Amino acid sequence: MNVLRNPEFQRNAWLELTPQRLMAMPIILGLVALVGHKLDGWLGGLPMISLSLFVIITVMYGAKQAGESLNQELVQGTWDQQRLSGMSPWTMTLGKLIGGPVFAWYGGLICLLIYALTATPDRASLFAALTAIFTALTFHALTLLSVLLSWRKLSRSVVTPRSRGASILLLVIFAPQLIRLIVGARGAGMMSWYGWQFSDVEFALLCATLAALWSVLGLYRAMREELAFRDPPTAWIAFLLFVFAFAGGWFYGHPLPALPFTRFGPVTAHLAVCAIVALGASYLMLFSERKDWVRLRRLLSLWKDGERRRAWELTPKWLASSLLATAVGLLFAVSALATQKTMEGIALASTAAAFFVFLVRDGAIVLGLNFARDQRRADAAAAIYLLVLYVLLPFVLIALHLGLIAATFWAPLVHEQPAWLIVMLAQAAAALDFARRRWHQLPA
């Protein structure tokens, strides 16, 4: 697969790599290198400066470039032509991933050249450079993915600022950690994962590589969907299972870290983390996916007609994540009942059930609000209602000295009093009834 012959890469290169830009980038970076050289070790010397510049130019500016190039396609109306083209999903994925930020990669390669010429020639330097490259790929893939998901979910008039907002948010959250991770780590610390010993630099590279692989795979799957391929949410489930397995590295093969839930033993503690991850994924998908009730109606129709395979292909990721969260929650409950003392086991199983009941309640609220002709503000309204249920209402009740009732709005507190689960079930039943009534009110 020659990326230089990739039509999408070529088109981006034609647009981005103008003679003026090709000349300007090395001149500016050359001047920066000259100044860095004269500073003689200040700011960490040329290796540090060049790698920091790579992060700024390729990782951050490249992510912006990648997102904007796809946004332009969507806004200017060339996207449908691309969807109709004969390019394979991989060709599109690679073309957009490398092509959109091609100018940023051009600058980044010059930075890496300076780094290669000036850094200490050891494993740590090589690993830091590779980590930076994989981090750039991860960021670019995630930005492209966020643009595609925003476009699918929102109307054309509002997608651009929101998807850009998502990309900028990613940069703001991760940029400081990135620079520290790539530039600051020199292999001083060691860490244990599944009993294997890794230096910080090695582990950072492992994480960056895995993140790049999964984010590129996520983008590829999104591209497949855009190109009219029918895929069930198997890749998303595989990703969650991978996260479960990855998280297990901190629970097995070495003494457990001193965390509040590690006293339950490695298996139960690991399952607790998996359940939290699956719950988080369910909420993330519940709010980021489009809750198209026509599609849901179609899914139900296919299921009733016995077309289970097609129904599975239409299954939304929030539903798949919720089913997985339920399964993992059940495993956690069984593990807790089997490994802990009776009362503690019941308390832990009840807590898991409370989280599941609240997932059902919250899902019913989000879906119920989306079961309408105009879905534009449904998710925002749902977020506000959940904020009221989780924060405002409990604090009002506490202020009114009704702390016992307030506790029925916080799932972790069921651990103290499993009977509160009944009140929570009543909340979920009310939310389900609301969703059911909204569903039946939809036009035929």
Place this chain on the structure above:
Amino acid sequence: MIRTSELVYEYPGQRALDRVSFTLAPASITALVGPNGAGKTTLLRCLAALDEPFSGEIEVAGIDVLRQPRDAHRHIGYLPDHFGLYAELSVRRCLLYAGRARGLGGASLEARIGEVATQLEIGSKLDDKAGSLSRGQRQRLAIAQSIIHRPRVLLLDEPASGLDPESRAALSGLMRRLAADGMTLVVSSHILAELEEYCTGMLVMQGGRIAEHRVLDQPAETTMRSVRLRVVQTSEVLAAALADVVSELQIDGTQARFSFSGDDTALAALLAGLIGHGVAVCEFTIEQTTLQDAYLLAVEAGRARA
């Protein structure tokens, strides 16, 4: 070449296509007409396998579009209403990209670029930036991109909007040439007078349904023709002479209107028969039903049914 069966497409709260079924012959040019919001664009996007309907079947060039959308894409060219171009690229590079994205390459692609550029009359603009072209030239470039892979079906959504009369005339000529080359075209437009110049059929959509599917270039013997007749004096034998051979007969003094199904020989025999009955015919005219008339009648009938 194109067949749909019981096609249903739903947006939340609105059924955009309601059990749409039709068949279009190869090398035909079908005008897709209807009021705004009738479902024309949705239908074109479903035919192009860009949007998936709720239920129903679509077959394009013998391919089940819903089961094999990517295979169908190879045979389809689609120009959306709001199409985009890469304004900073030259016309040649726009076509190069479109060709490579469709799997063409090498000398055959170069030759094909020359061919479509000549066909679309943009050969002299190959080195100009797409952003510098006029509206008509941009439209032609967009069509050139859509047909560079020699699709068997071309779907055009409002291709003539915003074009000057000269560009519209050129577009009409292009449609005829493409159909003559064996391409099947579906053209959505509101400019019925121009559609009439080159369309061989008309699909009228209303409220997501097909209000009428009319084949326009049928042989004379299979179509109903509207005839207007004027006689010198009121004739009592006129009604009796026409009653058995025509339909929808209306006589108003010295004027009569009726519908007649038959070829030119039958029409000549009808006229000879009238004269033989002693009717003093001074005017005998076949009234042409324009696409506009047919469309308005179909829409009116659709409203009455609704």
